[in-house]
Amino acid sequence: MIRYECDKCGVAMQANDPKRFIVRxxxxxxxxxxDLDEEAAAAPTEGLREIVRQLAKADPDEVEDQTYRLLRFDVCDACRRELLERPIK
Ligand SMILES: [Zn+2]
Structure with missing residues (x-):
């Protein structure tokens, strides 16, 4: 049996627990x-070249963090309510 715990408060929950919620x-x-027009795409500017140089040297995880991240959390009912009241604090 898969056991879960709330990622916010640590309370234990079951897989089919009706009080287990997923937060994305x-x-x-x-x-x-x-937008790159054909001219810019054919002859990249120095600014674009610099961006490519920086990306080549950058940590891929850091680049991903700066552009897109999808995180998933399991939370209990009490923490769900708290998140709905104050999602960002
Ligand atoms: Zn909780």
């Missing part, structure tokens, strides 16, 4: 996509 936290950069 999606974090991504607010800036929109970059």
């Amino acid at each position: 936290l999606e974090i991504y950069a607010a800036a929109g996509h970059v």
